[in-house]
Amino acid sequence: MAVTEEALLARIARGDLVEGPEYATQPYIDALKRTLIVSADTELISAPSYLRAARDAPSINSYISATGIIQDELGHAHIAYRMLRDLGVDTDALVYERDPKDFKHPYAFDVPLDSWTELVVANAFYDRAGFLLLGDIFRHTTYGPWKRALAKVDREENFHLGHGEKWMRTLSQDPKGKTDLQHAVDWMFLLTIEWFGLPDALKRHKEQIGYGLKGYTNDQLRQQWMSTAVPLCQEVGLTVPARHDAEHNEWVITCPFPARFDERQKSPGMTCWCDGSSAGPRTASLSARSSAGTRNWGDTSMRELDAGVVRAALYEILDPEYPVSIVDLGLIRGVEVKGSTVRVRMTYTSMGCPCTEMIQDDIRERLRALPGVGRVEIEVVWEPWTREHISAEGLKQLRGVGVV
Ligand SMILES: [Fe+2]
Ligand SMILES: [Fe+2]
Numbered sequence: 001m002a003v004t005e006e007a008l009l010a011r012i013a014r015g016d017l018v019e020g021p022e023y024a025t026q027p028y029i030d031a032l033k034r035t036l037i038v039s040a041d042t043e044l045i046s047a048p049s050y051l052r053a054a055r056d057a058p059s060i061n062s063y064i065s066a067t068g069i070i071q072d073e074l075g076h077a078h079i080a081y082r083m084l085r086d087l088g089v090d091t092d093a094l095v096y097e098r099d100p101k102d103f104k105h106p107y108a109f110d111v112p113l114d115s116w117t118e119l120v121v122a123n124a125f126y127d128r129a130g131f132l133l134l135g136d137i138f139r140h141t142t143y144g145p146w147k148r149a150l151a152k153v154d155r156e157e158n159f160h161l162g163h164g165e166k167w168m169r170t171l172s173q174d175p176k177g178k179t180d181l182q183h184a185v186d187w188m189f190l191l192t193i194e195w196f197g198l199p200d201a202l203k204r205h206k207e208q209i210g211y212g213l214k215g216y217t218n219d220q221l222r223q224q225w226m227s228t229a230v231p232l233c234q235e236v237g238l239t240v241p242a243r244h245d246a247e248h249n250e251w252v253i254t255c256p257f258p259a260r261f262d263e264r265q266k267s268p269g270m271t272c273w274c275d276g277s278s279a280g281p282r283t284a285s286l287s288a289r290s291s292a293g294t295r296n297w298g299d300t301s302m303r304e305l306d307a308g309v310v311r312a313a314l315y316e317i318l319d320p321e322y323p324v325s326i327v328d329l330g331l332i333r334g335v336e337v338k339g340s341t342v343r344v345r346m347t348y349t350s351m352g353c354p355c356t357e358m359i360q361d362d363i364r365e366r367l368r369a370l371p372g373v374g375r376v377e378i379e380v381v382w383e384p385w386t387r388e389h390i391s392a393e394g395l396k397q398l399r400g401v402g403v404v
Helices: 005-014 026-054 060-086 091-097 116-140 143-170 173-193 216-234 281-291 307-315 356-368 391-399
Strands: 242-245 252-254 332-338 341-345 377-380
Touching: 026 060, 026 091, 026 116, 060 091, 060 116, 060 143, 116 143, 116 173, 116 216, 143 173, 143 216, 173 216, 216 242, 216 252, 307 332, 307 341, 307 356, 341 356, 356 377
Parallel strands: 341 377
Antiparallel strands: 242 252, 332 341
16 A cells, blocks of 8 residues: 555654655655765766876875775765665666766866865865765664665765865965965865755755755755864864854855856856756766766776877967968977866977967967866977977978978
8 A cells, every 4th residue: 555645754753764665655755866866976976086186196095095085985876876776766777878967966076176185175075065964864864774874974974074184284284285275275165065055945845854854954064064164274274255153153154155166267256056956067078978888987087188188189270370280390399287287388480480379379279178178388498499390291281382
């Protein structure tokens, strides 16, 4: 016999857990699935994001710590997808066949983490958000199977945020480290505030609280996050746009918010609430690769942006005077990719070349169009340029137009 809404609510009121779909109504199951999908997608998408930044680890030991965290996150994703499978969801379709833009996770994971500093701030900020959100579900959810599985997740998320705190304290000892931390905190603070979702007053689905799937509201969890994240930043001498209002005993954001985020500059501007439901280009690229029939996540390592990709893009840029690629002309003397920053070393055919600015503008425009590129730095080295630097292909093309 189907469970009625009254029987379900009575069970919840008695404090008895819902042990499976046979004890629940369809609206309860639908709300549970929505919550599980956000959790599973968030954990899954955090792994490649963290892996990218882990490559900047300062030592083998710290790299191993980071990969341990990544392994935990994949385990957390697996738990949530398994819960969904037990509820009859086709999780293979969910992971491999879903349209990338339908993945549900905080907007923060659409912004690449580029450095060890950003990774440890992510641990201190994002994993703290995960710890609070999942800790709340662990302690309050009425769905028994998830509650039990979250015991392990709760401990691991606590370790992740502790890892971030330890490293923020270490990096803040050094002036350069502190400057880098401040830069990371400047863009990551608001993105984590956004993590908790819409303000309670704007929230459409209220059944998470009604069915006891979680205990605290978005705004309550946001307050809890600020109550430990802000003092941490203050302790290590970092500035964040929030303060404690003692009179009302609440944390107040002291900058325009909700805010629009400028992905390229990694800086918050203003105007709209990111509701976390839209996947940006980065996630689109990651999930598209998993959807493209590649069930081996090993193939999706963060190799989409490397010197070869940059060189291929530079190859498309022609010298304004000759219809030959600047690469074939021998003007490019080095390409380096670090995180989302691309550094190009180049020279010109002569100091008096009138096209220097034009070529640099073309380089910036072309490279910024590449996925994953945030910053383009061009260093003009004024190394000698002679005919020997022109490639065979370049010579052939120049001959074709009668230049050599
Ligand atoms: Fe996690
Ligand atoms: Fe975590």
